[in-house]
Amino acid sequence: MKVFIAGIDGYLGWPLAQYLTARGHEVSGIDNFARRQWVTNMDSQSAMPIFGMNERLAAFETQFGKPLRFYEGDLLDYALLRTALEETQPDAIVHLGEMPSAPYSMIDQERASYTQSNNVIGSLNVLWAMHEAAPNAHLVKLGTMGEYGTPNVDIPEGFFEVEFRGRKDVMPFPRQANSFYHLTKVHDTHNTMFACRTWGLRSTDIMQGVVFGTQIDEMGDDPRLRSRLDFDQAFGTAINRFACQAVIDHPLTVYGSGGMKRGFLPLRDSMQCLGIAIENPPKEGEYRVFNQFEETYTIAELADKVREAGGRVGLDVQIEHFDNPRTERDEHYYNPDRQHLIDLGYKPHHDVVAEVEIMLRDLLPHRQRILDKQEILVPDIRWTGGRRRSQVIEIAPA
Numbered sequence: 001m002k003v004f005i006a007g008i009d010g011y012l013g014w015p016l017a018q019y020l021t022a023r024g025h026e027v028s029g030i031d032n033f034a035r036r037q038w039v040t041n042m043d044s045q046s047a048m049p050i051f052g053m054n055e056r057l058a059a060f061e062t063q064f065g066k067p068l069r070f071y072e073g074d075l076l077d078y079a080l081l082r083t084a085l086e087e088t089q090p091d092a093i094v095h096l097g098e099m100p101s102a103p104y105s106m107i108d109q110e111r112a113s114y115t116q117s118n119n120v121i122g123s124l125n126v127l128w129a130m131h132e133a134a135p136n137a138h139l140v141k142l143g144t145m146g147e148y149g150t151p152n153v154d155i156p157e158g159f160f161e162v163e164f165r166g167r168k169d170v171m172p173f174p175r176q177a178n179s180f181y182h183l184t185k186v187h188d189t190h191n192t193m194f195a196c197r198t199w200g201l202r203s204t205d206i207m208q209g210v211v212f213g214t215q216i217d218e219m220g221d222d223p224r225l226r227s228r229l230d231f232d233q234a235f236g237t238a239i240n241r242f243a244c245q246a247v248i249d250h251p252l253t254v255y256g257s258g259g260m261k262r263g264f265l266p267l268r269d270s271m272q273c274l275g276i277a278i279e280n281p282p283k284e285g286e287y288r289v290f291n292q293f294e295e296t297y298t299i300a301e302l303a304d305k306v307r308e309a310g311g312r313v314g315l316d317v318q319i320e321h322f323d324n325p326r327t328e329r330d331e332h333y334y335n336p337d338r339q340h341l342i343d344l345g346y347k348p349h350h351d352v353v354a355e356v357e358i359m360l361r362d363l364l365p366h367r368q369r370i371l372d373k374q375e376i377l378v379p380d381i382r383w384t385g386g387r388r389r390s391q392v393i394e395i396a397p398a
């Protein structure tokens, strides 16, 4: 299949290009390198050294024996995006090209507004460019489990049957997102559903959980093929941050009681799931939703798993609780479905501790890069506004 990846320079996009090429697909993609800039704006850097796109493309061709067609540019540049789809005529378009950080979107009015216009208009442009230049392609759109929030009932995959005043219908499950970033994904969901219904586009909307990990098997040993790994408060996700904290003997920063429950999945599972979605397209006009995660865990449970993995590589990992800079429930019911991908053959890797151990071994040679930026490990972006550094708090044992 011909696959076009929007956001091909990112944490997921770069490994996905390799994963799909190793499976025989013909990959092209677009990126404006915005992720590199956002992380620099957070006064941080990737813990894993990353290389410029020219070096990445050279390594890619050496490893896989064929070139990757790359367009440098922004999804907000509609003419470029449309041309790229006209030229590449993809069977599938994987849309990963959005600003992915909840804390970044909560910093101030400027960042909130940027996040919403960048993500919502960028995704709208993808839909229009498909409609005009590649109407038979399959859009694999990266949404987030965070669209649903944490309701006190089970979470189905996108839709559920409702009975109201004696009548029944299948309707979208309510979205109760908890940041201006997560809300952009809700808006994308509505636009994508509408485009499928109205123009007959086909799409899989992926409600993905929190991803962690430093590698997939297809990367081999060439450092130019490795993906980034962020640890700052905005672009580092929970386990990735914990792993980076562990290798420099910084206490793991569990917010509040750590009772927040989320769906998590290793990077290699994310690749497997996206590959399954691409290789099993929906029919014309179909909009379907996949909840994509390996298992649900509380943040406190994950901190314990990182401590256990640390023990295996000789690290004495400490865990501290910090006052939570976010406004979120830290004790709640959470029971989402994830059956659609399993039905299509997804085999979850359940050993989180083994995956974290791989991460720690990958990160240890680069601990100086984390030490150089360690002052950004404790969060200060407040959901209620402004910046105030979190403090260590005491949590009574359960």
Ligand code: USQ
Pocket (backbone or CB within 6 Å): 100, 101, 102, 103, 143, 144, 145, 146, 147, 208, 209, 210, 211, 235, 236, 237, 238, 239, 241, 253, 254, 255, 256, 258, 260, 262, 263, 299, 326, 328
């Ligand atoms: N958390 C801590 N300590 C930390 C960092 C995070 O306790 O040092 C907590 C947060 O308060 C939150 C949970 O861990 O309760 C997850 O936070 P996160 O930063 O790992 O993930 P989140 O902000 O939800 O966003 C990430 C990705 C986003 C994706 C989302 C999937 O950045 O792009 O959409 O995961 S989900 O969480 O399922 O919505």
